Amino acid sequence: xxxxxxxxxxxxxxxxxxxxxxxxxxxxLVKMKASGVCHSDYHVIKGDxxxxxxxxxxxxxxxxxxxxxxxxxxNINEGDHVILTWKPGCGRCEMCQQGWISVCDNFMPSIQVxxxxxxSGKNLNKMVGLGTFAEFSIVxxxxxVKIEKDIPFPQAALIGCGVTTGVCAxxxxxxxxxxxxxxxxxxxxxxxxxxxxxxxxxxxxxxxxDILDNKLELxxxxxxxHTVNASQVDPVDxxxxxxxxxGAHYAFEAIGLIPGPFEQSVMCTRKRGITVWLGAAPFxxxxxxxxxxxxxxxxxxxxxxGSSRPHIDFHRMIDLYKNNLLKIDELISNECSIDxxxxxxxxxxxxxxxxxxxxxD
Ligand SMILES: [Zn+2]
Ligand SMILES: [Zn+2]
Numbered sequence: 001x002x003x004x005x006x007x008x009x010x011x012x013x014x015x016x017x018x019x020x021x022x023x024x025x026x027x028x029l030v031k032m033k034a035s036g037v038c039h040s041d042y043h044v045i046k047g048d049x050x051x052x053x054x055x056x057x058x059x060x061x062x063x064x065x066x067x068x069x070x071x072x073x074x075n076i077n078e079g080d081h082v083i084l085t086w087k088p089g090c091g092r093c094e095m096c097q098q099g100w101i102s103v104c105d106n107f108m109p110s111i112q113v114x115x116x117x118x119x120s121g122k123n124l125n126k127m128v129g130l131g132t133f134a135e136f137s138i139v140x141x142x143x144x145v146k147i148e149k150d151i152p153f154p155q156a157a158l159i160g161c162g163v164t165t166g167v168c169a170x171x172x173x174x175x176x177x178x179x180x181x182x183x184x185x186x187x188x189x190x191x192x193x194x195x196x197x198x199x200x201x202x203x204x205x206x207x208x209x210d211i212l213d214n215k216l217e218l219x220x221x222x223x224x225x226h227t228v229n230a231s232q233v234d235p236v237d238x239x240x241x242x243x244x245x246x247g248a249h250y251a252f253e254a255i256g257l258i259p260g261p262f263e264q265s266v267m268c269t270r271k272r273g274i275t276v277w278l279g280a281a282p283f284x285x286x287x288x289x290x291x292x293x294x295x296x297x298x299x300x301x302x303x304x305x306g307s308s309r310p311h312i313d314f315h316r317m318i319d320l321y322k323n324n325l326l327k328i329d330e331l332i333s334n335e336c337s338i339d340x341x342x343x344x345x346x347x348x349x350x351x352x353x354x355x356x357x358x359x360x361d
Contacts, residue, residue, distance in 0.1 A: 184252045
């Protein structure tokens with residue numbers, strides 16, 4: 001199968017032939033049909049997460065068709081359409097038992113069959129056990145969420161990470177109430193989904209913050225009622241002004257690059273305001289806050305994968321999409337083949353696209 005492999009941080013992905021075995025006990029072979037190109041993949045390429053072992057088939061936002069099921073797999077059949085989840089949850093740990101699958105103690109699903117590069121002969125790791133930048137992947141059955149056959153694969157793939165991370169940060173982590181104000185820092189693939197999540201939750205003032213005007217324009221299409229270009233004005237002052245001097249009820253950090261927006265996302269909220277940090281920052285990104293920032297009973301929360309429960313929330317996202325409440329078609333600004341994957345990362349780096357999607361035959 002063809003796949004895109006990272007051999008060295010900071011280098012292009014190598015698109016090459018790889019061999020893959022048969023699914024083992026409890027495993028499923030999925031023929032990939034589409035994979036989103038997410039900022040977290042780019043973090044790995046840059047070397048921001050040095051704990052991720054190389055060489056590695058990247059990609060974690062995928063949808064496809066079940067090609068073969070291993071022994072002991074139930075309720076999943078050849079030909080099923082599926083979205084892959086990179087945080088399936090073990091079902092047994094304290095967090096899973098409480099319904100917080102996204103912070104399950106047992107992060108990496110076990111994989112019995114490692115793909116092998118036909119060029120270097122090396123065993124290849126797969127990003128978060130999925131490796132969706134490949135024509136096939138063998139995953140544990142717990143990573144499979146079966147879906148209806150009438151949803152297109154590129155749209156389904158985006159539900160596997162960016163859409164769910166953004167929308168569920170609003171509905172599951174912050175629990176945004178109707179008629180409130182929401183500030184969103186960062187209008188990339190995740191930030192746009194926070195914005196539309198806030199619209200779906202009936203927030204009435206939705207303030208998008210970015211430094212690129214094309215992203216802010218896009219934010220308006222997804223439901224932002226106000227836009228703030230943080231390269232021109234102080235976003236905290238501006239958000240307080242827009243909310244009649246009170247500050248926002250909720251704020252979301254969806255950038256994850258530098259400390260500034262993390263701090264601003266706290267300081268722009270009103271008394272008892274709730275801030276959710278979902279940006280996946282590089283290790284040792286230290287944020288400093290005035291200790292008095294929380295005296296007015298503000299809350300800062302983290303959200304990982306939007307505090308989502310894939311088997312519940314993926315279906316909710318599909319229903320919202322089918323009812324024209326969730327825009328996914330509009331998120332896809334570029335569809336390309338795996339041969340063009342490095343170009344897709346260049347577009348992401350330049351902030352040219354909401355999402356690129358790799359489509360497979
Ligand atoms: Zn992602
Ligand atoms: Zn667990």
